[in-house]
Amino acid sequence: MLARFAQLAPVALTLSLFPGAAQAGEPFVPSWIKNDPAAKSAAVEIIADWNVVARYAKENVRTDIMDFNGYWGGNLTLAVPTGWSVRIEFINHSSMIKHSLMVTRTYTQLEMPIKLREEDAIWGAYVDPGGIWPQHDAQLNFVAKQSGSYFLACPRENHLRDGQWIGFEVRDGLEQAMAIVHEDKFPPEDPPGRL
Numbered sequence: 043m044l045a046r047f048a049q050l051a052p053v054a055l056t057l058s059l060f061p062g063a064a065q066a067g068e069p070f071v072p073s074w075i076k077n078d079p080a081a082k083s084a085a086v087e088i089i090a091d092w093n094v095v096a097r098y099a100k101e102n103v104r105t106d107i108m109d110f111n112g113y114w115g116g117n118l119t120l121a122v123p124t125g126w127s128v129r130i131e132f133i134n135h136s137s138m139i140k141h142s143l144m145v146t147r148t149y150t151q152l153e154m155p156i157k158l159r160e161e162d163a164i165w166g167a168y169v170d171p172g173g174i175w176p177q178h179d180a181q182l183n184f185v186a187k188q189s190g191s192y193f194l195a196c197p198r199e200n201h202l203r204d205g206q207w208i209g210f211e212v213r214d215g216l217e218q219a220m221a222i223v224h225e226d227k228f229p230p231e232d233p234p235g236r237l
Contacts, residue, residue, distance in 0.1 A: 112235030140173025
C-alpha cells in the first residue's frame with residue numbers, strides 16, 4: 043500500500059487530528075481533490091463504481107460491493123476544514139446500476155437503514171436518492187457547517203448496507219481538504235483505490 047502514496051507529497055498534519063486513526067495511512071491530497079484555501083473551498087470528484095472493471099476481471103474480489111473512487115465500507119475518509127464550501131462532481135461509472143450520493147450521520151452496521159431518504163441528508167446535501175443513470179453525472183454543493191464525523195453514502199436500497207460508503211470528516215484547524223486510507227480496512231488482494 044505504501045507504493046500507492048510514493049508519488050504523493052505527505053501533508054504536514056498529525057494524525058492526532060483524526061481520533062481513532064492510528065491504523066490509517068498518512069493524510070494526502072489525491073488528484074481528485076482541488077483545494078482553494080483563499081476561497082475556503084474544495085472541489086472533489088467522486089466516481090461511483092470506479093473499480094468496476096478491475097473488480098469483475100478478478101475472481102473472488104468483492105464483486106458484490108460497489109465503491110466510490112475505488113473505496114468502500116469506510117476504508118477511506120475524506121476530511122475537509124470546518125466552514126469550507128464543498129463542490130462534488132458525482133459521476134456514475136456503472137454500466138447498469140443507478141447510484142447516488144448523500145452526506146449522512148454515521149451508522150453502525152446494525153443501524154444502517156435499507157435505504158436513505160432526503161430527510162437523512164445532513165445540510166440538505168444529496169443527489170437524487172433514487173440515483174442517477176449509469177454514465178451520467180450530477181453536482182452536490184454544500185457548506186461543511188459543523189465539525190464531526192459523517193458518511194458519504196449511496197442512499198439507494200441496500201447500497202449503504204452493502205458497503206457503498208466512505209468516511210467524511212469535518213475538522214477545525216485543517217488547512218485543506220485531504221484523504222486518509224485506512225490500511226487495515228483495505229484488503230491487499232483488492233484493486234487499489236483512485237489516487
